[in-house]
Amino acid sequence: MADQALAAQSAFSELKPVQSAALSIEVRDGLTIASIAAGKGKAADVRAVMQKAFGIDLPDRPLRVEGGGISVIWHGPDQWLAIAPRGAGDRDLESELAALLDGIAAVTDQSDGRAVVRLSGSCVRDVLAKGVPVDLHASAFASNGVAITHASHIGIVLWQIDETPTFEIALFRSFADSFAHWLAHASVEFTAG
């Protein structure tokens, strides 16, 4: 039998990248993602370790923090998602964090379980308003805000990166094509022509 090399496939097989001032859509492949769930009564220990290792204060409410080459997304009470680019060194956050948080938190690889997409531009709130039942207006939702909710009935974690505005959305990989289908419909009025 011939040897076959396995190559990573993007979760978004159908999503067409979009690039304009009104709206840009970019798939974020090549990320290493790990979930952190603090053990019972161990959240303070987890916070101390992450502060020492990355210089970040883990959020206790829906916020995103960045530091030490990773970003951390609040993911429920005493739970977080840590995200970083794999980079040339093929970084693996699960093994990195599992070693740091041994005995005080459950660290699980989510790199291939989640698909992440970045949406940016002046019309992005109008696109998201068609499926996300959370108020994302600048007066209610700011940079580094996080929401665990759904988009067109698909469970998502959403966070805001900057005031452009730029948002990133993570969802279960197996929903990526359904999500892309919705996103294509929701954004067509800003991308057509």
Added chain:
Amino acid sequence: MRFNCPCCGERGAEEFVYHGDAAATRPDANSPTAMADFIAYTYERTNAAGVHRELWYHAAGCHLWLVVARNVMNHQIISVARARDVALAQTAQATCGAQSNGGT
């Protein structure tokens, strides 16, 4: 209906799943009347018009269990609390009660 989740803020009812009566107290399984007590605990509800204490789960959000006081006549949400906090408060009360009973 919108619930003010202690973690996520105000969210629509479609993000939550109803998981039953929060006012019912699990009976003692070793009691001689355990069978009748459990039948009552499982099935018997007065369904009173007015405020109910209910368990809700934030399934499409932060996955918290919540104790919600809700008026079933007009869907007004009176309070939302973390079920964990409610349970801990009840345990603390029970412990204090046991201590005071056992005290001199």
